[in-house]
Amino acid sequence: QRKPTTYEHIFKFIMVGDSAVGKSNLLLQFIDKRFQPNSDYTIGVEFGSRSIMIDQTQIKLQIWDTAGQEKFRSITRAYYRGALCAMIVYDITRRESFENLASWLSDCRKFSSSDVVIALVGNKCDLEANRQVSIQEAQDFSKEHGLIFFETSAKTGQNVDDAFEKATQQVWKRL
Numbered sequence: 435q436r437k438p439t440t441y442e443h444i445f446k447f448i449m450v451g452d453s454a455v456g457k458s459n460l461l462l463q464f465i466d467k468r469f470q471p472n473s474d475y476t477i478g479v480e481f482g483s484r485s486i487m488i489d490q491t492q493i494k495l496q497i498w499d500t501a502g503q504e505k506f507r508s509i510t511r512a513y514y515r516g517a518l519c520a521m522i523v524y525d526i527t528r529r530e531s532f533e534n535l536a537s538w539l540s541d542c543r544k545f546s547s548s549d550v551v552i553a554l555v556g557n558k559c560d561l562e563a564n565r566q567v568s569i570q571e572a573q574d575f576s577k578e579h580g581l582i583f584f585e586t587s588a589k590t591g592q593n594v595d596d597a598f599e600k601a602t603q604q605v606w607k608r609l
């Protein structure tokens with residue numbers, strides 16, 4: 435009997451950040467090219483996966499979404515456990531979501547492994563007129579904390595694939 439010869443790499447990714455910054459929609463856009471407008475409540479995707487190729491190797495990303503638990507600050511350690519990449523998302527039109535980054539970062543460092551790749555994602559870049567966080571200060575923050583940084587729009591899809599792909603490349607390099 436022949437054994438399967440392809441070994442599949444599976445990477446656990448997690449999405450964190452304040453409520454309503456667009457975590458679920460980023461996931462939806464990445465796995466399904468969809469956007470859910472005007473959802474007052476978190477749509478709560480919970481989980482999604484998509485395979486991408488890095489260095490001619492098939493990698494399956496298993497991406498966990500908080501499904502609204504962040505509202506109650508009740509994200510469990512199990513959520514962080516085994517994550518190879520954490521995407522910390524803020525909303526470029528909501529200053530407060532940027533100011534809360536330090537606390538998300540500290541949770542990631544506390545509960546994930548020490549070599550976790552952390553990507554900072556400034557979402558809703560389609561809403562330029564309402565911008566409350568400059569690219570420069572987000573870059574400074576990223577540099578200071580050793581994060582990779584992207585601005586995205588889950589609505590238009592701008593930079594979404596790129597953010598997940600670059601993050602995956604970073605994880606791949608650290609393996």
Ligand code: GDP
Nearest residue numbers: 454455456457458459471472473558587588589
């Ligand atoms: P979550 O709570 O962080 O998972 O955020 P959601 O994905 O539920 O999004 C919260 C709200 O922001 C929803 O009304 C979305 O339609 C909206 N939203 C999410 N991403 C974007 C974006 O990139 N641009 C715009 N204009 N709205 C967005």
